[in-house]
Amino acid sequence: MTDDIRSGVNRRNLLKLTAVAGVVAGTGLLAARTAAAEDGLSLKGKRIGISTAGTDHFFDLQAYNAQIEEVKRLGGEPIAVDASRNDGKLVSQLQTLIAQKPDAIVQLLGTLSVIDPWLKKAREADIPVFTIDVGSVNSINNSTSDNWGIGKDLALQLVSDIGGEGNIVVFNGFYGVTPCAIRYDQLVNVVKYFPKVQIVQPELRDVIPNTVQDAFTQITAILAKYPEKGSIKAIWSAWDIPQLGATQALAAAGRTEIRTYGVDGSPEVLQLVADPNSPAAADVAQQPAELGRVAIRNVARYLAGETLPRETYVPALLANKQNVGEVSRKLGIG
Amino acid sequence: MLVDAPYIPASALEIEAQKAVEPGRPGPAFGRRLATLALRGGALAVFVGVLVVFSVTAPFFLTIGNIGNVLGQSAIAGVLAIGLTIVIIAGGSNVVTGGIDLSLAANMGLSAAVYASLAQAGHGDGVAIAGALGTGLAIGAVNAAAVTLAGIVPLLATLAVMNVVAGLELVLTQNTVVPASSEFLSALSAGGPFGIPVLAYVLLGFTLVVAAIVQYTPLGLRLYAVGAFPDAARAAGLPVKSFVAGSFLTSGLCGGLAGILSVSYLSGSTTGAGDMLLPVVVTALLGTVFSRRLVPTVTGTLLSALFVGFLINGFQLLNISSTLVSGVQGLLILLVVSATTLLGRKENA
Numbered sequence: 001m002t003d004d005i006r007s008g009v010n011r012r013n014l015l016k017l018t019a020v021a022g023v024v025a026g027t028g029l030l031a032a033r034t035a036a037a038e039d040g041l042s043l044k045g046k047r048i049g050i051s052t053a054g055t056d057h058f059f060d061l062q063a064y065n066a067q068i069e070e071v072k073r074l075g076g077e078p079i080a081v082d083a084s085r086n087d088g089k090l091v092s093q094l095q096t097l098i099a100q101k102p103d104a105i106v107q108l109l110g111t112l113s114v115i116d117p118w119l120k121k122a123r124e125a126d127i128p129v130f131t132i133d134v135g136s137v138n139s140i141n142n143s144t145s146d147n148w149g150i151g152k153d154l155a156l157q158l159v160s161d162i163g164g165e166g167n168i169v170v171f172n173g174f175y176g177v178t179p180c181a182i183r184y185d186q187l188v189n190v191v192k193y194f195p196k197v198q199i200v201q202p203e204l205r206d207v208i209p210n211t212v213q214d215a216f217t218q219i220t221a222i223l224a225k226y227p228e229k230g231s232i233k234a235i236w237s238a239w240d241i242p243q244l245g246a247t248q249a250l251a252a253a254g255r256t257e258i259r260t261y262g263v264d265g266s267p268e269v270l271q272l273v274a275d276p277n278s279p280a281a282a283d284v285a286q287q288p289a290e291l292g293r294v295a296i297r298n299v300a301r302y303l304a305g306e307t308l309p310r311e312t313y314v315p316a317l318l319a320n321k322q323n324v325g326e327v328s329r330k331l332g333i334g
Numbered sequence: 335m336l337v338d339a340p341y342i343p344a345s346a347l348e349i350e351a352q353k354a355v356e357p358g359r360p361g362p363a364f365g366r367r368l369a370t371l372a373l374r375g376g377a378l379a380v381f382v383g384v385l386v387v388f389s390v391t392a393p394f395f396l397t398i399g400n401i402g403n404v405l406g407q408s409a410i411a412g413v414l415a416i417g418l419t420i421v422i423i424a425g426g427s428n429v430v431t432g433g434i435d436l437s438l439a440a441n442m443g444l445s446a447a448v449y450a451s452l453a454q455a456g457h458g459d460g461v462a463i464a465g466a467l468g469t470g471l472a473i474g475a476v477n478a479a480a481v482t483l484a485g486i487v488p489l490l491a492t493l494a495v496m497n498v499v500a501g502l503e504l505v506l507t508q509n510t511v512v513p514a515s516s517e518f519l520s521a522l523s524a525g526g527p528f529g530i531p532v533l534a535y536v537l538l539g540f541t542l543v544v545a546a547i548v549q550y551t552p553l554g555l556r557l558y559a560v561g562a563f564p565d566a567a568r569a570a571g572l573p574v575k576s577f578v579a580g581s582f583l584t585s586g587l588c589g590g591l592a593g594i595l596s597v598s599y600l601s602g603s604t605t606g607a608g609d610m611l612l613p614v615v616v617t618a619l620l621g622t623v624f625s626r627r628l629v630p631t632v633t634g635t636l637l638s639a640l641f642v643g644f645l646i647n648g649f650q651l652l653n654i655s656s657t658l659v660s661g662v663q664g665l666l667i668l669l670v671v672s673a674t675t676l677l678g679r680k681e682n683a
Contacts (some may be wrong), residue, residue, distance in 0.1 A: 087604040091409040096650050099400050113513035114600050176511045205509050
């Protein structure tokens with residue numbers, strides 16, 4: 001018991017440490033960015049294929065637009081295609097993109113098993129492939145948030161908020177998407193050491209599209225199944241659009257004692273976190289626009305002959321009830 | 335059979351031909367003929383015009399590889415739209431009460447899910463192919479029973495079946511992506527001779543076979559007769575219900591085939607098959623303008639599928655937002671529907 005408490009405290013300290021580390025890294029990155037602008041990076045005369053799984057979420061829209069702007073800023077020509085969350089369209093666009101023989105292709109998100117054969121074909125056609133948030137062996141460099149850190153930070157915040165015991169409801173519909181899988185695995189890793197924390201079975205499946213309405217419906221059903229207060233302590237999802245629906249469902253049912261957790265830093269969810277009466281407890285905010293810019297700068301570096309690491313990590317910022325204002329300012333929201 | 339053989343073409347097909355050979359026939363028929371010619375010629379002219387513009391302006395457009403890509407990319411929608419075309423031919427082309435199969439896209443999704451699940455469970459390609467085609471055929475059989483035995487309007491019957499099928503897919507896959515890979519699937523999604531994807535050959539071969547059956551055999555003529563003049567067909571002793579049921583079975587099979595193509599193209603079964611429904615319906619309806627007599631035909635549907643495919647491809651090559659494609663598509667549909675409605679009204683007047 002004492003051990004449990006002590007380890008909980010340690011974890012909480014650890015959490016603070018990682019938050020500090022994140023801020024420090026973030027500042028470091030900002031400095032790096034100004035330096036990059038003076039680096040003499042250029043994409044002059046280069047055609048860069050930019051393919052995204054969709055632009056219907058804050059995260060991918062920001063990253064997508066930032067990529068296009070960065071290519072233009074460095075003097076290149078972006079060929080940008082948006083698959084609107086349709087896998088068939090995504091594959092067709094990649095196929096056509098390969099036929100266009102651009103100087104590089106940057107793939108933003110997408111289910112690995114669907115896109116990987118086509119990233120391989122691009123590589124075989126001697127087109128360098130870069131990715132954002134896709135861990136593919138066919139990509140030269142993957143720009144991503146540190147999803148292990150994100151998953152761990154979110155899980156520790158959740159476990160410490162609920163005092164290390166209680167039932168948590170989990171949305172796990174996108175285990176096929178690498179970042180979601182990592183975050184989920186980290187949750188499981190943390191929960192493993194808190195025997196009084198139980199993940200409610202069966203896990204829920206979040207869906208695209210109609211994510212918010214669907215999460216609302218599913219959570220409403222769960223609340224009906226667990227009517228006593230305290231029978232559910234928290235709701236976790238690997239991104240924050242299901243969190244949005246879940247939070248609305250909790251508010252509608254008057255079950256605001258349950259806390260919700262998610263990832264991505266969508267402005268509407270950060271607003272909920274900022275509202276002291278809202279059940280939204282924490283949202284780990286990635287820096288999508290920064291991810292997009294970093295990916296494009298990596299392309300420029302590679303084309304200039306530099307060797308790149310396998311992955312470039314852009315720090316994420318955990319926003320909770322205490323620091324949400326600060327995080328929002330950092331992201332340039334609100 | 336021998337008795338009705340000369341009768342059917344006369345009722346279903348030769349009326350138009352007769353109109354065409356009577357020169358200078360005054361009145362609505364002449365106007366209709368002119369309008370038909372303009373619409374049909376206009377559609378083909380637009381298609382050719384679009385191809386020419388893209389060939390001149392879009393780099394890489396006029397390469398064998400790119401044209402092959404478009405053919406391959408159109409394969410799944412094309413097979414589904416051809417299945418739908420057969421149902422429309424047999425059920426009549428009235429959009430509300432005529433033949434339609436709204437379950438096709440969901441059918442493809444479930445068939446693909448069955449294929450991928452069987453493959454993941456360690457079964458070979460043979461079992462998985464049989465599973466996918468069997469699934470498609472079973473869905474077709476349910477549609478056929480609902481329409482011919484229970485007498486439900488196809489629009490409603492297939493809408494209901496669509497929901498059941500989509501639900502089954504959710505149950506089977508839990509709304510997740512089920513990856514699948516095998517030598518057969520890789521071969522299907524690979525490039526074939528002359529750098530043209532295998533899927534392109536599949537689409538062309540499939541169209542050729544179905545078009546030959548529907549447009550050049552007595553069976554096909556009867557199919558048109560059943561759809562356009564059901565009373566006359568019945569009077570001539572044609573088993574109208576069997577033809578309609580057969581059309582749903584065929585479209586079900588097309589759904590299963592499209593499912594297999596989709597598994598190879600997307601390296602597994604993915605969510606969101608339902609998104610295909612409207613594009614497929616649009617393709618089949620648009621196909622009408624690419625036929626000589628403004629009726630649904632297999633080749634017309636193929637042209638329509640390729641037209642949409644080339645538009646999307648050309649827009650991407652020109653670096654124009656693909657959102658414009660649906661606008662162009664919608665505009666064309668509006669044109670087709672209003673033109674055919676106007677023509678029909680003239681004929682009745």
